[in-house]
Amino acid sequence: NVGGAQAIEDSLKIVRNARGGKSLMFAFEGGYHGRTLGASSITSSYRYRRRYGHFGERAMFIPFPYPFRRPKGMTPDEYSDHCAWQFERLFAWGYNGGWD
Incomplete structure (x- = not known):
């Protein structure tokens, strides 16, 4: 039977x-993709990734840009800028392991 984790x-x-x-x-923060080894490697929950050694470090997590769940007091435009900044900051340092 093929399920979501297999996909x-x-x-x-x-x-x-x-x-x-x-x-x-x-991968997006808060994402859950299944309990298979590969799916666990891009699941944001450390609880599912921690026991798999190097398999648990295959994703860099960014916030899901969902304006209805933005931090209190932040406008939709501010939240959009915040999400873009979260992505941009991953490239602010000389090496992040993602692009070689």
Whole structure:
């Protein structure tokens, strides 16, 4: 029976193959993709990733830009800028392991 986690596994294989074997990807904070090894590696919950060694470090997490769940007191435009900044800051340092 093919389920959601299997679909995630297949998607990861396609992306990794298309990227020449590079395994680091972006995933949204709060995302859950299943309990298979690959799906767990891009699940934001540390509880599911912590016991898998290097398999648990395959994603860089960014906030999901959902304006209805933005921090209290932040306008939709401010939240949009905040989400963009969260993504941009991943590239602010010389090396993050994602792009070689």
